[in-house]
Amino acid sequence: MLDATDEGYVTSDGRKIGDVLMEMKNITLRFGGVKAITDISFDIRQGEIRAIIGPNGAGKSSMLNVISGFYVPQEGEVWYKGQKRPQMKPFQVAQLGIARTFQNIALFEGMTVLDNVMTGRLNYMKTNLFQQALWKGKAEEEETKNREVVEKVIDFLEIQSIRKTPVSRLPYGLKKRVELARALAAEPSLLLLDEPMAGMNVEEKEDMSRFVLDVNDEFGTTIALIEHDMGVVMDLSDRVVVMDYGKKIGDGTPDEIRNNQAVIDAYLGVAHD
Numbered sequence: 122m123l124d125a126t127d128e129g130y131v132t133s134d135g136r137k138i139g140d141v142l143m144e145m146k147n148i149t150l151r152f153g154g155v156k157a158i159t160d161i162s163f164d165i166r167q168g169e170i171r172a173i174i175g176p177n178g179a180g181k182s183s184m185l186n187v188i189s190g191f192y193v194p195q196e197g198e199v200w201y202k203g204q205k206r207p208q209m210k211p212f213q214v215a216q217l218g219i220a221r222t223f224q225n226i227a228l229f230e231g232m233t234v235l236d237n238v239m240t241g242r243l244n245y246m247k248t249n250l251f252q253q254a255l256w257k258g259k260a261e262e263e264e265t266k267n268r269e270v271v272e273k274v275i276d277f278l279e280i281q282s283i284r285k286t287p288v289s290r291l292p293y294g295l296k297k298r299v300e301l302a303r304a305l306a307a308e309p310s311l312l313l314l315d316e317p318m319a320g321m322n323v324e325e326k327e328d329m330s331r332f333v334l335d336v337n338d339e340f341g342t343t344i345a346l347i348e349h350d351m352g353v354v355m356d357l358s359d360r361v362v363v364m365d366y367g368k369k370i371g372d373g374t375p376d377e378i379r380n381n382q383a384v385i386d387a388y389l390g391v392a393h394d
């Protein structure tokens with residue numbers, strides 16, 4: 122077991138993981154008669170890479186959607202930065218510094234890579250057209266800052282050469298990287314990745330894994346991800362939550378999860394009581 126105190130813990134590769142950033146407390150989510158999540162609690166700590174895994178239909182996407190504010194659970198509480206988060210719309214959650222990517226790429230296909238990444242700055246564009254006319258200086262300052270962040274992200278994710286290319290012309294793996302760039306442009310405190318490697322070939326998966334690790338390392342961004350590829354999850358994550366039929370059946374380091382009998386049974390399809 123990790124010796125996670127209130128102040129955090131140190132990973133096997135020597136990274137310092139800090140205080141609790143987000144805490145899910147006794148979350149239950151139902152769709153009519155279907156219980157997608159049953160009484161699940163776990164936390165996400167500052168600076169860590171936290172995975173949520175589980176077989177098909179386990180409730181992973183539902184959980185990610187609760188974190189992002191898209192679904193409101195019938196029971197339980199979401200705590201963020203030490204405060205109970207009230208019921209919020211997804212755009213308000215985004216304003217709290219939580220950005221996400223989607224399982225099915227959700228980019229503006231007709232727009233260039235640069236323009237797509239710029240949309241990640243929308244929450245920072247405070248001046249409207251009227252204000253821009255009145256305070257040209259302020260609007261220019263804002264624009265400069267937005268461009269700076271966007272260019273930094275584009276450099277970081279090595280997509281300079283395609284910055285003017287319409288997204289529709291890009292191969293799948295690069296589209297996924299542009300989605301990551303857009304989420305990063307928001308300078309999130311918590312980055313949610315919904316199956317970042319889905320549909321990728323081995324080389325694309327290796328690239329994406331490297332970028333996820335680099336983002337965490339370079340910007341200190343806390344990352345929560347759901348992913349089907351077990352190899353990727355075990356390599357990338359500091360701690361893993363395992364769900365099965367809407368319940369939490371495991372929570373720990375990749376090594377602990379590998380040796381957890383309930384997890385092994387769930388993946389082998391052992392019958393439930």
Ligand SMILES: Nc1ncnc2c1ncn2[C@@H]1O[C@H](COP(=O)(O)OP(=O)(O)OP(=O)(O)O)[C@@H](O)[C@H]1O
Binds near residue numbers: 155179180182184
């Ligand atoms: N919008 C919805 N309406 C009704 N039922 C839903 C809805 N979304 C999910 N469910 C049900 O909730 C359960 C959990 O689904 P969820 O998509 O969260 O699982 P998952 O672990 O992400 O699955 P997968 O790995 O296949 O994407 C499933 O039984 C699913 O059918």
